[in-house]
Amino acid sequence: MGLDFSIIPKYMDIILLGVGWTVGITVAAALLSFVGGIIFAVIALYAPWLIRQPFRLIEWVFMGTPLLLQLFLIYFGLVQIGIDLPAFVAGIIGLGLHFAVYNSELIQTAILAVDKGQMEAARTLGLGRGQALRKVVIPQAVRAVIPPIGNNMIALLKDSALVSVIGVSELTLSAQRVIGKTYRPFEFYILAAAFYYVINLCMEWVQRKIERRISISR
């Protein structure tokens, strides 16, 4: 049996639906990981001991265990304690928190790298510490970490394929389903790979846009 790419258009709608799910989950999880990353970083650096400890546990769980296991735990495990999430929501939460922990590490380093004079200048004007962080320190830290966070987001896109295991018909699972019907693994895996590549390019383009928009040369 040779290769036959002419079969693709017939199943394109299923694949495109998969692309839609992958993009949707990736964008939602990326936003969650970004906002969550900032919140985790601020907690890690500034919260009182009692609040910091539970977050260190969360951090350990998300950094020290496989993402696959985390998705199983959120989707199948939480049902037992009465939290029954739709699969795609569980996927977004799992991916989002997993990468929030990694983003938090980057943001923490960037916050500490902001010159101490910035906090002092803001406090001198009468801003409280929270206000100074929000208006002065964090915006500078976030600008500095856009490129490495962009790398994390590419990793997030690739790991979004894992949510197929809890039954979300994203791109990889859609390809698999089509292959189940057509017995054409090469054609459809290549097609899926091509779509991942295109989404990748789009993400890099968005990242460059953001960088250019907010970049400041000092």
Add this chain to the structure above:
Amino acid sequence: MTEQTHFVEIRHAQKSFGALEVLKDISLNVERGQIVGIIGSSGSGKSTLLRAINDLDPLTGGEIWLDGVQVNKTLPHRQYEKHINEMRQNVGMVFQHFNLFPHMTARENVTMAPKLLKGLSQADVDKLAEEQLDKVGMLERIDYYPSQLSGGQKQRVAIARALAMKPKLMLFDEATSALDPELVEEVNLVMKKLAEEHMTMIIVTHEMDFAASVCDRVLFMDKGVVVEEGPPSVLFKNPTQDRTREFLRKHIEGAS
């Protein structure tokens, strides 16, 4: 506790970093509209004293009073934070390294705090930014970022930023030390203008000429104590203390 009678009153200020005592029982009064210069070699404690006035470097002993209110009074943490934030709104500070916010334009640097803390409208803060930046001669650069400005221009924007909070007292911590020599004058001119408007100022400086020309009083500090103080005409021309003479001799020779 005695009633406060001076505009700024520092009583028995003491500050230690661990075993190192950097301020040893310093008392100092500043009247409204007065301009006080503090000179001394690095490590003399002059910056620490200045930074204690708005509690950036809290004292370990003694009291600081500003316009009838004790700055470093004992309060529970939350109340103290609120108190100190309110106090600091009355005290403008200018730093050696400007500390402008690099992600904000000159306008935003000036308006951020008044907008956030005083709840002014956009129209009001725009007017405020124009006024203050005009005052320091930076109106034409109102929408520039700090990275697009020279050191002298940055420092002038930093002064405008401090003035926008309408402070009663301005603190200058070696405001021109980080500037190229040819940029010092434009900053000094702005400070002289403030002096003419009778702004109360405490100025830590290395520039003896400037201190002599604008200050009503000059303090010479060494090893955490005020060695000598007086009007610049006396302190610079006829110092009574050996340490002052020594410092001035070195400084004037070194500056040539």
